[in-house]
Amino acid sequence: MKIFLTLIAVMMLSSCGIRHQETIKINHSSFYGNKIGVAISETPQADLYFPGANCLLCIATAEAMNGSLSKYVESLDTSDLLNIHTKVISLLKKQGANVITINEKIKLDNFPEIDTEIKNKSHYDFSSLGQKYGIDKLLFINIRTIGGDRNYASYIPTGAPKAFIEGKVYLVDLKSNNYEWYKDITRAVPIKGKWDEPPHYPGMTNAYYQLLEETSDAIIGEIVR
C-alpha cells in the first residue's frame, strides 16, 4: 500500500507543473491592525521516506532493509507539533496582535485551488475561513510530512537516516489571496552517534525531538519582534 501511494505521488508530481513559491520575508506590521486566524494542518503520521529509491523494487528493498526503523518512526508521537500552533498564538497575542485561534485542523483538499501564475498568490482559496471566523488574514502552519528519511541511490543507501520535516508557514491576505509571509520550514536533523539501535532507536528519537524544537524555534524566532 505504501509503495503504491509513493508511486502515485511520484507520478502526480511529475505530471503537474508545480509552481515554486519563493520565500517572502516577514513584515511584522502585517500582523497588526487586522484580525489574524492562526491554523495548523492536519498532523500527518510520522513515517520514514527513502528519497533516491525511485523504482518499485528499490522502494521495496529499502522498506525491507529498514523495516524495524520504519515501524519505529511510524510510532513517534506527532502531537508535539500542535505546541507550535499554541506557541505562535500565545506569542502574537503577547505582542498585541488581534488573534483568532482556529482549532479545526486544516485539510488543504477541502479548499478550492486557485489556478494562477501570478507571483506570490496563494494556491488555495481560504476565503471560507474568513467568513467562518471573521478574520482578515490567515497564518497557516502547513506540515506535509514528518518523521525521517534515508537517502538512496536506487537500491543502495547512501547515508544514515535523519529526522525530517517538510512544511511551509505562511500569512495570506484573504481578500487579495496574496502571501504576506512565506517560509519553507523543511529541514533535517542528523542523528548523533549510532543510529542502528533497535528497538527504541535513541539516536533517531533524540534527532526527531531536536527537529521539532528547531522547527518551533525557526517559526517563533521570525515572529518575535
Next chain:
Amino acid sequence: MKALYLLLLLFISSCGNNATQTFKTVDISNIKSQLQPEVKDLFLINATDADSQGVNLYIAPKNVSSEAYTMMYYGNLFAGILAHAAFEGVRQESRASDEYKKSNSSLAKHRKDIKAISNKFILNKALGNYSKFNLTTNKLEADIDSWRIKIAPDFVISNNKNEISIIARISLSKNDKEQNNLHSKTIFVQSNQPIHSIDKLFINNALHLKKTLSVLVFSAVDLFIKDSIGVLAREEKLKTIKYTIDSKKIVERGKIIFKNCDSIIFESLRKEIKLVVTKNINSCEKS
C-alpha cells in the same frame, strides 16, 4: 599515594563487617558546601584522618536497607577512591588559599608575583593529586581493584566569554567476567561556571578548574551510589529535556530523576545518568 589507597581499602573492608561503625569526623564542610543540596539530605558524609597527608572519605546513604548493603559496599569502594582524589584537591586548595592570604597581607606590593607563584603551586599540586590518573591528556583513567574507572572531562568555552562548561563523562565498570555489567554505568555531568579569564584558565584559574572538577567527580559518585541502591526514582513518562552546551541548544528525551531551577538529572534513552545545567546559575538566583 599507594599507602593511602591501601589504607582506604582496609578502611572500607572494615566497614563491610560492621555497618554501624563510627568514624572520627574531620571538618569536611568545604566539601559539603559543594554538594548538591539534595545529596546532603540523602547521604551521611564522614571522614577519617588516614595520615597527615590525606583523608579517607566515607559516603553512606541514610537509612540504607540490608538488601542494598552489598550494592552499597561496592558503591563506597568507588566513592572512597574518587572522593579521596577530589577531597585531596579541595584540601590543597584551601591550604594554598590560606598561604596566599597571609602573603597577600604582608607583601601587598608583590601581589602579582605572589599570585602567579601561588597559582603555579596550586596547579602542580592539582596534577600531583591526580597522579593516579592522567590529567594532562584530559583523560582520567584507572584500574582499581578490578574496577575500571574512566573520567573524560571535556572543556567547552562558551561564547559569552564569562562562563565555562566542563563536561565529564564518567564510566564505572567491573572487569570481573562473572559480574560484567553489574555496575557498568556512564554518568555525564555538566557544570557551567563563570571564569575571569579564559586565556589564563589553565594557569591563573587552576584553582577554579580543580574545584569544578572536584564538584563534577562528587556529583558523579553521588549519582552512581544513589542509582546503585535504587534511590534514584525516574518519572514514568519520557520528557523532552532542553539544555545548552557552548550556547548550543541540545534536545534529548529522558526520564527525569530530579529537577531544580538550574539543573536536571535524568536518565537518557541510552540509559546514561545525566546531570545537565539548564539555566545560568546567576539568573537562577535572581529568579
